[in-house]
Amino acid sequence: MNLEKESGMLTLIFSGDTVQYRDKIMPAGMVACMAMNIPKEALEESLPLCRKIASVNTMLRTSIADKAAMNSACSAAHSLLKLIAQNEPFTFLANPKFDQRLDQVFSVDAFKKIRSFSNAVLNGQINEETEKKYGPAGELIILAPTLANYYDAITILQEHIAPFADKLDAKDLPRTKEAYLTQFSQSFPEDFRIGDGTDSWMSMTNVTVQYTAGVNQKNGQMQMKKHMHFVSFGGMLRADFFEGLSVGHAPKRCAICGRWFLTTDARHTKYCSDICPTDPMGRKCRVIGNMRGRAARELAEDHPLNAPYTRRMNTIDQCLKRGTLDPALAVTMKKLAKDKKQRAKADLAYAKGSYLEEMAQDALKAEAQKMLA
16 A cells, blocks of 8 residues: 555645545635644644654665664654644544554665665656555655655644735625735735745645546536645645635634634635534534624614613603602513513514513503512
């Protein structure tokens, strides 16, 4: 099994406004959006592991094998794979087969076969037999730099993409493709030159692109598909972010949990649909947000259920001033009116049913008199 090829960890397939990563088809931009939510603690934990794996890159440059360093890198790769697999979009790496394969890839034996593997590639001799024979060597060439760069790739994504995404999330900015691209042009001028040292994190090198045609699963129509294979997580995630932006998809911070989620239309959605990590009841942020919004609306003076209550309070106060209403009866009537208003806000059937009738002056007075009697 070729870990890199079978896992598809560095391959994206764009089709219309969607992206396929592994076996999941999502809105373009979703893969990068999920990576922006990888916790800082997890990234910090990955840094020493990435550094140990980076020692293999030194061996690749010098062509000198160091068994102790290779064993250390292998152990770090096992730990890093488990750590990476704890967060989307990389949870598929929790597959035990991938973990078992690392012992063959991060080995001195695989390292010694790299030259033979490279010669086979140059001579066009790669087939099923040679892949089986030299497979771990080819994977080592790819996986060592990829895993060693994991911390830098995700950190740079979060440090550079997040500030730009915050601009896209401005309250006065429409959530439309045109508005996103206008903001993009302001942040990254057209005279930007790849390789000039300015915002080099945006550039992507050694990207393999292949086009195929297939059926779009959303509408059943034929669609051009762009297969992009990268050499690093950084290039892959940046490509997904900007491909999503080009079709009107952009990340937004949830007003409840603070995590990023992807919006695909012009609605100013405030909350994500994930479970809020700090809610003791395990509710979704959207549910909590709707409850907060409802509570705010209920407190508003112009809430429709407040109007009958306000009118009744005014009438009772006027009667008290005129001396036509007993003070004790007035107190009971006010308490009844408040209880009925709160019940109406909690019970839609009651609000649409007898609420208005019971809030009438005569009905409320009669009910209060019964209570006092």
